[in-house]
Amino acid sequence: MSVRTVAQKFVELCRQGKNFDVMHTMYDPHIVSVEGEGKETHGQGPVIKKSEDWVSDKAFNGETVAGPFFNGANPDQFVVYFTLDVTPKATGKRITLEEVAVYTVNKADKITREQFFYDGEH
Amino acid sequence: MSVRTVAQKFVELCRQGKNFDVMHTMYDPHIVSVEGEGKETHGQGPVIKKSEDWVSDKAFNGETVAGPFFNGANPDQFVVYFTLDVTPKATGKRITLEEVAVYTVNKADKITREQFFYDGEH
Numbered sequence: 408m409s410v411r412t413v414a415q416k417f418v419e420l421c422r423q424g425k426n427f428d429v430m431h432t433m434y435d436p437h438i439v440s441v442e443g444e445g446k447e448t449h450g451q452g453p454v455i456k457k458s459e460d461w462v463s464d465k466a467f468n469g470e471t472v473a474g475p476f477f478n479g480a481n482p483d484q485f486v487v488y489f490t491l492d493v494t495p496k497a498t499g500k501r502i503t504l505e506e507v508a509v510y511t512v513n514k515a516d517k518i519t520r521e522q523f524f525y526d527g528e529h
Numbered sequence: 530m531s532v533r534t535v536a537q538k539f540v541e542l543c544r545q546g547k548n549f550d551v552m553h554t555m556y557d558p559h560i561v562s563v564e565g566e567g568k569e570t571h572g573q574g575p576v577i578k579k580s581e582d583w584v585s586d587k588a589f590n591g592e593t594v595a596g597p598f599f600n601g602a603n604p605d606q607f608v609v610y611f612t613l614d615v616t617p618k619a620t621g622k623r624i625t626l627e628e629v630a631v632y633t634v635n636k637a638d639k640i641t642r643e644q645f646f647y648d649g650e651h
Contacts, residue, residue: 443598
């Protein structure tokens, strides 16, 4: 597959709410995940665990996915803009989070890096 | 100013439709602009000329600006998601273009690089 094909598959699965299927089937075993504050998590298992922990204290009401977007100078990357509609259990107040994510794809069509850009608290 | 302050000023001016004011006042003289296909344009004058050319054959109906977004591993950058509502004069058909842009800011608070990620034709 090309990076574009990987990216299209990625956004289609996310639009079906299959974010964890993406992580289990499209992430490289040695993926590095970089959160908004710059903290890195290494490895597919720990990265999936991080997402499981993130959703565990909130209700997930849905998401929108814009993209994928590409730039010819970075041919191994694609970019996605997400809005996440969640209700933190601690507050019960429904909020919308926004983020841009940059994904890097290797020659084996696996995602080796994800880097999230946030607008503040997340 | 911090990169966050520069970024907030940037999006506020864009939301007021003052995109060319941004280019004239916030861009470094030696800015590099990287279009979606990877083509680079060097220098504030040529970069502004490129945008003038881009708008010259279309009516610009408005834009939305999401962000700015940040990542602690790239402290000199901010990211914006744009939707551009335009009507190309050649077709007369109103369309919405989407793009993600990554901006790099130097110590003098000037934007030294902009890189656009597109979803296809632009």
